[in-house]
Amino acid sequence: MSPLSLKPASEFTIPQLAELMTRSFEGYFVPVNITDVIMFTMLRRDGVDLTASRVILKDGEPSGLALIARRGWTSRLAAMGVLSTARNGGTGTWAMGQLIAEAKARGEKEMLLEVIEQNTAGVKLYEKVGFTKVRRLVGYKLENPQVTDDGGANAQDELQEIDIREVARMVSYHGINDLPWQLSGTTIAHHTPPSRAFRLNDAYCLISNPEATDVSISSVLVKARSRGAGLSAVLMRALFARFPNKVWHVSPIFPEEMGVIFEQVGMTRETLSQWQMSRML
Numbered sequence: 001m002s003p004l005s006l007k008p009a010s011e012f013t014i015p016q017l018a019e020l021m022t023r024s025f026e027g028y029f030v031p032v033n034i035t036d037v038i039m040f041t042m043l044r045r046d047g048v049d050l051t052a053s054r055v056i057l058k059d060g061e062p063s064g065l066a067l068i069a070r071r072g073w074t075s076r077l078a079a080m081g082v083l084s085t086a087r088n089g090g091t092g093t094w095a096m097g098q099l100i101a102e103a104k105a106r107g108e109k110e111m112l113l114e115v116i117e118q119n120t121a122g123v124k125l126y127e128k129v130g131f132t133k134v135r136r137l138v139g140y141k142l143e144n145p146q147v148t149d150d151g152g153a154n155a156q157d158e159l160q161e162i163d164i165r166e167v168a169r170m171v172s173y174h175g176i177n178d179l180p181w182q183l184s185g186t187t188i189a190h191h192t193p194p195s196r197a198f199r200l201n202d203a204y205c206l207i208s209n210p211e212a213t214d215v216s217i218s219s220v221l222v223k224a225r226s227r228g229a230g231l232s233a234v235l236m237r238a239l240f241a242r243f244p245n246k247v248w249h250v251s252p253i254f255p256e257e258m259g260v261i262f263e264q265v266g267m268t269r270e271t272l273s274q275w276q277m278s279r280m281l
């Protein structure tokens, strides 16, 4: 009998899963410390289905975790990690084979994931089991931007705060079809206060709590009819002026072709990038 087996994650408690995920991402590119609250947010916001997610057992002991999010015919590998002591021994490859077979058996048509480009083992593993690259995803950062009057400070007055659900509707309607899971209108609709959404003419933006020192730009969208006129830059500069002395972040989940909108407001590209990957089932 193979020493490897899978158990539904729903048979474990949230603290157990949070701890296993933290340990499975030991030595990762960014520090990963999953609290119960972070786990609950992943379940709610990203649509992770614990009945389809799996704890990987080796000789009956938990040695890894795969979280699976599901929407319609598509599922997403939301997290995959193997304990450092069990890595590079075929566990990841075996688990991926099982997860793909299970997704097919559920009647799904496509599986998605994102993997850090610099993560050699991860990229190799996913390509080996049939995933192909859709596009590169990039992130940006900008510390304490100074906004002058002609650079957007005046536009502040035109900023209108709107319901986050309105941004979600706009993204679903005007955004590209195969946006990464976390940027999709469905995910955006699950963001809640203290995150806030703003509109300036035909440009829309969702940001994390602007009272904090570090603020994340979680969505930027310009209605199709108004693209190419620099509206997104006007909106972002107005936000920089409205919430001064912040460190602004864009996490590496944005399509590389969108990078120009962050570059034009002076943001610097982060070194870590990701591959958005897909596998038909």
Ligand SMILES: CC(C)(COP(=O)(O)OP(=O)(O)OC[C@H]1O[C@@H](n2cnc3c(N)ncnc32)[C@H](O)[C@@H]1OP(=O)(O)O)[C@@H](O)C(=O)NCCC(=O)NCCS
Residues within 6 Å of the ligand: 024, 025, 026, 028, 079, 080, 081, 082, 083, 086, 087, 088, 089, 090, 091, 092, 093, 094, 114, 115, 116, 119, 120, 121, 122, 124, 125, 128
């Ligand atoms: C990525 C990860 C899940 C792979 O699990 P694993 O059990 O080590 O996978 P496998 O042993 O089946 O190895 C998969 C492939 O990666 C290669 N590999 C494993 N570790 C490697 C390393 N450190 N450097 C380069 N290649 C590596 C293996 O050789 C294998 O390729 P091969 O079959 O051509 O030899 C595991 O390394 C891990 O948990 N890493 C930390 C968390 C993480 O990065 N998760 C993925 C992000 S979404």
